[in-house]
Amino acid sequence: MKVIQPSPTAASLGVYGNNPVNYYNGTVGVTIPIYEIKMSNQVLPVKLDYFSSGVRVADNASWVGLGWSLSAGGVITKSVKGGDDLFGTSSSQVGYYNADKLPNKFDVLSNDFFNLSSYNQNYLNDFDQGWIDSEPDIFHYNFANYSGKFVLDKQINGSLVYKDQANNLKMQYLQQTDNWLVTDGLGYRYYFNTRERVQNFYKTIDGGDIPNDSQIGAFDNYVINGNPLITMSWYLSSIVTPTEEVISFTYQTEPLRQSMSLISKSEEEYDQEKLVAQTATMSGKFSAKYHRYTGSKQLIYDVYLKQINFSEGSIIFNTTNRDDIEYLGTDKPQKLSQIVIKDISGNVLKKYSFNYSYFLSNTSETILTNDYTNRRRLKLDAVVELASNDQSKPPYILDYYNADDLPYKYTKAIDHWGYYNGKSSNNTLLPTKIIPSVEKFWNGADRSANQVNTEAIKGMLSSITYPTGGKTKFNYELNEYHNLKGDDQYVLQPQTVMANSMIGKYSEAFDLAVIDTTIVTLKGTFKKKRRFNIHWRLCSFV
Template identity: 25%
Template structure:
């Protein structure tokens, strides 16, 4: 799993990070404050994230790398001359700096001059004009997306609906003089399209687009037409995308690889789609088939003005179970002729998060059966053209007991109105009721409206696995601090609704959906169970200030809240194997260091025999014993620690020590070369690997377990690297050196020569095979591969190398190895199928040495 997470910016301007990578450091020093009147000329805005292994990720920067959303007004009358609000909605990844001296860059499309009357869109005045739908002279610019959303808002002040404001009343059906029809909100979003990807300044991926005209407005946009894989200036692979279009919605129809290897996709009801601004949507924004122009966005409801209880009585926004698969992927046909077919069903739940007067409008779980908009997979049918099998899924609690009750919890509280009755400052009473709705559900864009705690997987109706996940019941939202402060009065109704409903709990959504348990079945019986336990490390002192503050005032109350941001990491894994009526238990515990990087410092595994093994990890901070700016203060050979510190290499394990039943087993350690130049090339490349049979530490530094390198035997010495960080020579503990020669523009090893030093090989011999490999890298043909093999054979047969063990390699750079010739000289050729999977290994006469067959799992 890759790195994911988020961060908040505290009130003091420092970022607070929550991520599955505990070592991340976020730099927002270049996150510029934009000027409100410079909506078309934004300042550069950049976020830099560094992980504990020294990799730096750069996001945003110049305007081309930023997605910017402009609010272009509404269909309602509005004051003239107002500048639109705008915000940067996305900072796109533009560069990665690797510790091995490589740099990957992504370049995005730049602006084009579309209208001769506009010098440059970048400095254009489009965002000062009227909303696009009302303008007949709008510019055409394919980097922008134009959207409109449907909103409805109804305000009532001191109105006696149905002649009374007491007791339970029915509202929301359009009655009352203040009823307002839905209106459109217009947005213009400056999109970001990748143009090419470069490694160390050389382009290896190009993105090609086709312009298309929107059917709903005068704007143009882009669709991805093809992706080219480049080698130098030669296109070695091109993947083509073909689409099916319905109105302004595009479905990927085919994906074609070289050799006419084609993936074909089909979708449910792709010809039967509503207008993008349809009113016929359910509570979560999914199409429910109701009227596109007259369906109630604010569904009829009942409301008790005394208690604040609210209940939706209308059906205008109920989900439609017969439309849940609309537009979803139906079938994938593979180049081999096989296919996968996907079947869906509606979401269901047996509990939901509710807030009512009984709970004083604080959230609780209420038992209730219902459905949620959207779809879940019910089964997947895989076929190879001859045989097929079906994987199906049940989302139920306690399947083993025959239950058919959903394991789902609906996590969102639906409420489209708020009401306040309060004593005003002149002694009278003010009643205020506000109803709001939109065709976009904000929560659906950032979190899931439902979580399932148990899912059972079947193959051809035979149970295979059961999965148990964290959900709202195991990981509810929490409230850390709340302080009530009187402003001027507490004479409000409904008291609990006004006081508590606005309280925002700390979301633990990122903790939900974690795998708690996996049960594996055979013949209906459990044969293995894997159970995970997680922790948020909330007791660690280093995290006590990992929060930001939120203050919200509403009438008589000021809500002061601390929102803590804790990691959520694996604490232990327990494996139970059920063998011949016995349970064999193996447990692994994970321990994390209480410092700013929260590195894993120990794993302890206890086996059924009772024996336990521990692996301890030591990182930079664990062995840093002098000022990080003072290499002379380090015990030799630890001066390289200053380079680690300067390059943020805080999460690279330097020492690994193993114990059995608390007794020392062994220790391994990697040493790096110190350089005053602080060059990344030297910093991150290891020079020696040591092995210890005794636990000996530097006695003069008792505060740390700093290994005494005098007791470590050298297992491997890394003698020589090239300027890309590729290892060119290493020597093992028995004194035997091995040379590795790199070709294909320093990306692939093409020769390994044993028991020789790099300096003993004639440079002309190295140059010959490197040049031939680089030529094959550029041409990528059968002839260039054969030419390289010929040159490699000449290299192997050279008299100066005749007594050495030599292995040579050729490649298709974008598939894999093409040939391996071991010291025996018996060459193996590697052949691939149309899907670029290894099919067989043959000798030079075509005799099959190995053959691979690919079948569906199970």
């Protein structure tokens, strides 16, 4: 299944809908207020938010730094699952939104394929060929005082919106213009008309990993000006109050800036083995085995908030170049450098400047052509308020844990959730897998979570010093989970096997699932045709 994510800046806003800040899930929100835009009976805050969920290895920083997001308007983002829901209306390729109704599951499950109706046969065949998208995408929203996520049902079912929480928002997808209109319970209308779009490129290799510095020209579906543009984010363009007061948002799309995402990778391994009762017999290689690598990379047509106009004045957002994200062409991706707040007459009321450096990765990974960006993540160091005469006030000062020792963006030393676990010997993404029920074991990567807190907190906010001189320090501890079921309750233990041969002894050490009283027999042949047999019994249970 292909998964396409929005740009880092859009994703930083969407994360709040996916992971609300509260003490139940162990996260705490840090906010730096900038300004409040007053409407008839609501307030639109402009502020910086920090989300303390940790740093995933594949996280790129937003335009205000790793872990931070600027709340100034809003966005609806989309995570593509399989195919783009909103793309394709022809018979050759149809997104989930425009596709026909799914076949009745009782008809499908109670009959074999050839006894199904011709409609069901055609539908399942088109799905199998990838011509019909059968899984809905996940949408995230964050604007004003609302955040959450939802899925959009098929048009043939009435374009219903299923939200993860009850609220009074009415969400309408306007297919003709590819925009959104959201109306809240007070009658405020939110128009999301500014689109950030991407082109998706993918590559599949059997038996060899995809190089981390692969450029889009090396991907399977690379066609200049030929790949369809997928809308991944819709930014808030205007708010219209019940009294018809308008707040408008202007975005910078020129000059055209095209940033590149990291390569998102997945692996599949298939093998076949004959198993008889409690005995596993292996002769040479398995009769069928292959290892497949799949990767995707997105070319993002960047969108940056430039100005907000409202009845009492305006807010201007200025940017400068950044050096931690790959890009295409000559114009670099941008970071927010300054916010200027003006009154209705254009007089400057105050400014905010943003000071940055970079988180760095100390790694022995292979040097690649794009390693300059792969070893850097944008780091927000301070936020400084300036008066109308440019006189600086005391700043917000931000410190982080292990800022010069973050993991390499493409390391395979990650746990099941994508966080760094320090297992640098991993050379695959596939985890070690044990299936005791059939006595099957795959020796793969150690994807377990690291129990040492110093690895998990790298790059996280350690303290904030306020303009008043006060200071808050942050201590973190790991999440825990218990009550493992099924195969997950088994652990690996190293085992060594000794066998006699005609010329001496043969020793082999490897990991094996320790399960209840299992007899295993290995048979093989040396290159010089000397045969050996190994036979042992395991009688321990974990």
